[in-house]
Amino acid sequence: MTDIIGSALLDYYHGNHTEDIVTETNITEEDVMPLPYLFRSYAEMPPIEQKALDLSYGKVLDVGCGAGSHSLYLKEKGLDVTAIDTSRGAVEVCKLRGLNQVAHIDLLQLKHKKFDTILLLMNGTGIFQKLEFVSTYLQKLKTLLAPKGQVLIDSSDIQYMFSSASLSGSDIVEDAHVLHPKDGYYGELEFTMTYKGKKSDPFYWVYLDATTFKKECRKNGFDFQIAHKGSHHDYLAKLTTDN
Template sequence: MKPERDAFGQALMHYLGGRDTQYAIERDDGYLDILETGKYFTGYDEWPAHEREAMKHVWGRVLDVGCGAGRHALYLQGLGHDVLGTDVSPLAVEVCRKRELERAEAVPLERISPELGTFDTVLMMGNNFGLFGSPGKALALLRRLGRVTSAKAVIVASSNDVYRTSQPRAPPVPGEEPGEGEDERPD
């Protein structure tokens, strides 16, 4: 990804450089949210309770998928974990390195491979579990993560409740049959 096309990474770099920045998230159901970039730089004590609680379930070698500015990865590194932060944004990875994350790679979720190592925890915070895109793609990506994890590995993730939106299912993916990989909606 070229830096001029990396809007998220640009926002992180600007914030790291001392400029207050915001970014927008727009969903296909028309929901629009403007968020402060500074949240990606907060320390443990400023995190929401569910994120602090999630850290209690992390163990061993950690793969932080969609690490952003590295706040979770840096916290876990400080506790002594061997952490690899990955993000599709090369500028986000650069921010992580400038913040002294020892291992960070610009790797999209679809390209995570055993060459990166074997991990005991896959961390997908900040709604990154939603990176799967569709139920069919989720199964393939979970299998991919299975190839880079130990037998007793865990996924520690946060996400939004998709049933609290007017668009509870992702729109059809070209080339994927409608309903492929989808489960029934829970009661």
């Protein structure tokens, strides 16, 4: 599988930044993901990410760490941080930037570890892929939480992208079916990424509205509370258990 993110992060780190990553979904046109943004400082982060880092404590797991910006900030604060990512290139960049506890591993494969804070940021619910897999991931997160631990995860309600205007008119009935499938959830998007002429395989990425996410959390033994609301339908959730 082509490591689009890893290749781009390594290029930027080594000063070979000539273009950015281009993303596209089944409901949107091409969009640009600027590489410098992935190396941002705390001051450059959106309020939701700053809040998550401010709330972090104890032994921390940074899931989908990317270039390691969140982990580096927490490490500088003196916290014990472990970072993981499924991109080999991202893991290499994290090591080059000074993270010594970083691993190339899928969250579902991580075992025999306990953390006080588990971070999943930059639409952290995306790692669930589809609504049907949310329970699988929540149960896994539960096994990784230390007593009194917390999961800090952000997402967005993308219902705003499906305005009534875009769904009206007989000429776009087929589009309406795609946007609101009877057998699916509107927050499930299919993504592709392109970088320097190479294109990733399609992958699913789910955005969860708070009401749906809260139901899934309660079903899986988590207490759900919104720790911070963003300015554009986004939010930071704090998940805890009774243990």
